[in-house]
Amino acid sequence: MARVVRFHELGGPDVLRIEQVDVPAPAPGEVQIRVKALGLNRAEAMLRTGNYIETAPLPSGLGLEAAGVVAAIGEGVDGFALGDAVSVVPPPSMVRWPAYGEVATFPAHLVVKHPSSLSWEAAAAVWMQYVTAYGALIDIAGLRRGDFVVITAASSSVGLAAIQIANMVGATPIAVTRTSAKKQALLEAGAAYVVALAEEDLGERLTEIAGVDGVRVVFDPVGGPAFEPLTAAMSRGGILIEYGALSPEPTPFPLFAVLTKSLTLRGYLIHEVVGDPVRLEAAKAFVLDGLTSGALKPVIARTFPFEQIVAAHRFLESNEQFGKIVVTV
Structure with missing residues (x-):
């Protein structure tokens, strides 16, 4: 018993x-x-x-x-x-x-x-946080040094894992959170920039940070109205990976941005990595290396x-x- x-x-x-x-x-x-x-x-x-x-x-x-x-x-x-x-x-x-x-x-x-x-x-x-973030950012998006990556719901465990992984590979993590209450904590956790949705214009702030080249990768569990400013700030050929549906509001399809920038909008669940032996072993190795080196905490x-x-x-x-x-x- x-x-x-x-x-x-x-x-x-x-x-x-x-x-x-x-x-x-x-x-x-x-x-x-x-x-x-x-x-x-x-x-x-x-x-x-x-x-x-x-x-x-x-x-x-x-x-x-x-x-x-x-x-x-x-x-x-x-x-x-x-x-x-x-x-x-x-x-x-x-x-x-x-x-x-x-x-x-x-x-x-x-x-x-x-x-x-x-x-x-x-x-x-x-394992939930790091394999989820690894599968999206490394396995699918191929996040690399010099990339800007937007991470929404950034104070969640997966959001913080994504910030650490972005820093581990030399990318620039932009944390998006609801208010500025967690801004300092996010900066201390490794975010290069923090955007407070309720206090700032998301699209304008992302464009200010990433410049004309835009954001190549967006990692989002929320959906909802933010899809439009997120995609508006993305670079040509960029990828938005959606792994949740936390917003109670409808999620618009940003047709103009997708067409003009050749964007990829990609649904993702951790199960696609866990269910593939080769991808799972690569994820384990990446996470264990990060834990051993101290890059992942x-x-x-x-x-x-x-x-x-x-x-x-x-x-x-x-x-x-x-x-x-x-x-x-």
């Missing part, structure tokens, strides 16, 4: 319950870990409310990221020993492989031995104990965080 978090109905954070359940042994090709820390993601709140790309069969577990020690190894798995310190690349289904629990099981190819210098909290905050917004999972989800939905929310087990 182990404690896990489940929900029996869709709704707000209060539907989450900590329950004692029997956790089966790992199947062939799986690794089971005794969890030390969990990383929280907005996708988990979306699953809980019925707004995610995956449908939860009630009652349902949830969670995409964990760090801990290897507790059991399924048949056919090599390269791990009991007690190894590991963290987990988000699986394709959090319903099939939920992370929120004292014990959790994952496909072996998604379990990684992380650098020993990482704390459990930092290790639980690695997870930013922890706040840590909650396992017993306060409801409070942790309330904070997740507050949009007050700067970086990753972590739960210790």
Whole structure:
């Protein structure tokens, strides 16, 4: 028996319950870990409310990221020993492989031995943010030295990861945030410039920063009306990568900018990298190199104990965080 978090109905954070359940042994090709820390993601709140790309069969577990020690190894798995310190690349289904629990099981190819210098909290905050940002910026957009890259929702864990990756390859990260309240923190986190949507004209400010050549890469989880000023500030042949739909407002298609500048508007989910063995191994290598060198450093917004999972989800939905929310087990 182990404690896990489940929900029996869709709704707000209060539907989450900590329950004692029997956790089966790992199947062939799986690794089971005794969890030390969990990383929280907005996708988990979306699953809980019925707004995610995956449908939860009630009652349902949830969670995409964990760090801990290897507790059991399924048949056919090599390269791990009991007690190894590991963290987990988000699986394709959090319903099939939920992370929120004292014990959790994952496909072996998604379990990684992380650098020993990482704390459990930092290790639980690695893979969703860095693989998401790597897949968009490096794998798809080919971000390189000298590029301007616009990063919206910049104070999120993925936004901060994107800032660090941009600096790692010599690009210039332009952080976009709602107000100037987080401006100084974003500058200290590595943003070269910060634009406050509610206080500045986005298009004018981006043109002022990037000049006539414009911004080659935009990395956006929001959509909505900002599509028009974002694309207006982009360079010929630029690429806008959309990985979310946070805006409640309609997203206009910027036809004139797309036609006149030959822009690419590209939808993207982390699953396309995780589901491709070659791309996944390249992502792992890039992230591990960055963690080892110190170029990539997870930013922890706040840590909650396992017993306060409801409070942790309330904070997740507050949009007050700067970086990753972590739960210790």
